[in-house]
Amino acid sequence: MNKKIIINDVFENIDSRLIQEGVPITLRYIKATGEVSKYFDNIPVPLSSKNLLPNNDFGNQLTIWLSSWYDAKYGNNQQYDSDLGFFYQEIRGDLWRFRVPDFYGRCMFFIDTNLEICGANNETNILRMCPQLTQAYVNSLNENEMQQLASNFNLAVETLQILNTWKIKKVPLYKDFDADLKTISAQLGNHSSNYGQARWGYLQCAEKILKSWLLDAGYREEKLRKDFGHNIRKLLSEFNKCYIERVSITQIDDIACSAGARYGEGDFSKKDIIKAQEWLFNLVKSIGDAPRLAMR
Numbered sequence: 001m002n003k004k005i006i007i008n009d010v011f012e013n014i015d016s017r018l019i020q021e022g023v024p025i026t027l028r029y030i031k032a033t034g035e036v037s038k039y040f041d042n043i044p045v046p047l048s049s050k051n052l053l054p055n056n057d058f059g060n061q062l063t064i065w066l067s068s069w070y071d072a073k074y075g076n077n078q079q080y081d082s083d084l085g086f087f088y089q090e091i092r093g094d095l096w097r098f099r100v101p102d103f104y105g106r107c108m109f110f111i112d113t114n115l116e117i118c119g120a121n122n123e124t125n126i127l128r129m130c131p132q133l134t135q136a137y138v139n140s141l142n143e144n145e146m147q148q149l150a151s152n153f154n155l156a157v158e159t160l161q162i163l164n165t166w167k168i169k170k171v172p173l174y175k176d177f178d179a180d181l182k183t184i185s186a187q188l189g190n191h192s193s194n195y196g197q198a199r200w201g202y203l204q205c206a207e208k209i210l211k212s213w214l215l216d217a218g219y220r221e222e223k224l225r226k227d228f229g230h231n232i233r234k235l236l237s238e239f240n241k242c243y244i245e246r247v248s249i250t251q252i253d254d255i256a257c258s259a260g261a262r263y264g265e266g267d268f269s270k271k272d273i274i275k276a277q278e279w280l281f282n283l284v285k286s287i288g289d290a291p292r293l294a295m296r
Contacts, residue, residue, distance in 0.1 A: 007062075007065055008069065010036070010039060011032070011036070011065075011066060011069045011070075014032050014035045014036065014039070015028065015032060015070075015073070017035075018031055018032065018035070025074050025077050025078055026077075026078060026079070028070070028074075028078075029066070029067070029070045029078060030047065032066060032070070033045045033046075033047055033063070033066065036062055036066055037059075040058075040059075040062065043056075043058060043059045043062070044056050044059045045059050045062050045063055045066070046059065046060065046063045047063075048063070048067070049063050049064045049067045083099045083100060083101055083102060084100045084101065084102045084157070084160035084161065084163075084164055085099075085100050085156070085160040085163065085181065086098060086099050086100060086156075086185060087100065087152065087153070087155075087156035087160075087277060087281075088188065088273060088274065088277055089130075089148075089149055089152055089153075089274075090270050090271065090274050091141070091145060091149070092145075093270070094270075095188060095193070095270050095273065095274075096130050096132065096133065097130065097132075097185070097188070097189070098126070098129045098130045098149075098153065098156070099129050099130075100129065100153070100156050100157055100160050101124060101129070102164075103122075103124075105122070106122060107122050107123065107124055108122060108123045108124070109123075109124050109126050109150070109153060109154070109157070110123060110124070110125060110126065111125065111126050111127055111146050111149065111150055112125050112127065113127065113138050113139055113141065113146075115127060115128055115133070115135050115138060126149060126150060126153050127149075129153075152278075155278075155281050155282075155285070156281065158285055159280075159281040159284045159285055162284050162285065162287070162288060162289055163178075163284060165289045165290075166212075166289075169290070171212050171213070171216055172211075172212045172215040172216055173208045173209075173211060173212035173215065174212065176208050177204075177205045177208035177209050177212065180201050180202075180204045180205035180208065181201070181205055183197075183201045184198045184201040184202060184205070187201060188273065195268035195269060195270065195272060195273055196257075196261035196262060196263070196264060196265065196266060196268050197261070197262050198268075198273055198276075199255075199257050199261050199266075199268045199272055199273060199276050200257055200259065200261045200262050202255055202273075202276035202277060202279075202280050203232065203255050203256065203257055203276070205280060206232060206255055206279070206280050206283055207230060207232055207235060209283065209284065209287070210232075210235040210236065210238075210239050210247075210283075211224050211228075211235065213239060213242075213243065213287065213291060214235070214238060214239065214242060217242050217243070217293060230259075232252065232255070232256060233249065233252060236249050236252070237249070239287075241294070242293065242294060243287075243291040243292060243293060243294055244291070244292040244293070244294050245286060245287055245288055245291040245292065246286065247283055247286045247287060248282070248286065251279060252279075254272075254275040254276060254278070254279040255275070255276045255279040255280060
């Protein structure tokens with residue numbers, strides 16, 4: 001006997017189950033395609049209605065219906081930020097935020113002043129990573145400015161790949177210093193940028209990174225709070241005692257600041273933000289993917 005199915009009820013039941021399982025909105029559609037496929041005897045259900053399969057009429061139709069259903073229910077809330085992260089570049093007195101895309105295997109990053117040029121599948125035009133840059137502005141950039149941008153972009157890529165490795169390894173405090181980076185972006189992203197708050201954010205991020213690896217080495221949180229507190233110099237020194245990898249204590253003033261920076265104490269500029277960012281990136285680069293414990 002044929003059974004009549006109301007497809008929207010099927011989608012609603014699947015979505016409700018995914019909600020109960022705690023699947024975030026950004027991942028729910030992808031999960032739902034698999035569930036819909038299982039519901040209909042494992043029929044192929046493409047992930048995108050723009051990439052349908054040949055000789056798969058019903059599966060393709062399910063994709064079209066499911067995609068429309070999720071778009072109607074969640075809209076832009078489904079957008080997923082898959083970038084590795086971001087960095088700031090100072091150009092002619094202004095701070096520009098560049099996104100660093102995630103990629104697999106090798107990707108060649110290049111600079112082409114024609115913003116219409118994207119690159120092939122394994123290529124990325126760096127200038128397109130800052131949507132605020134206009135074609136007229138890009139046309140005015142000189143060779144030195146573009147070389148500096150390329151150099152800083154490469155440093156950012158290396159740094160953010162290391163941070164992503166730490167995320168996968170679930171190093172202690174990762175979520176905490178990742179939250180500091182997001183706070184920095186918020187402080188520099190509004191119309192009245194708070195450079196003091198951003199500078200403090202970079203310092204807090206650096207402190208938590210050092211503490212995370214000390215915790216990973218077996219230190220107790222109570223000891224870290226009691227013996228080191230927020231003293232970045234002591235944390236750097238202790239890390240160097242604990243690990244074979246060495247982090248530099250030079251130019252510590254490029255990131256150091258008092259807690260009062262959050263409330264307007266000190267006069268911080270865009271250049272100070274860039275210095276703090278560079279110091280933090282070099283710290284991450286010095287530690288590397290997996291620092292090695294020193295013999296005790």
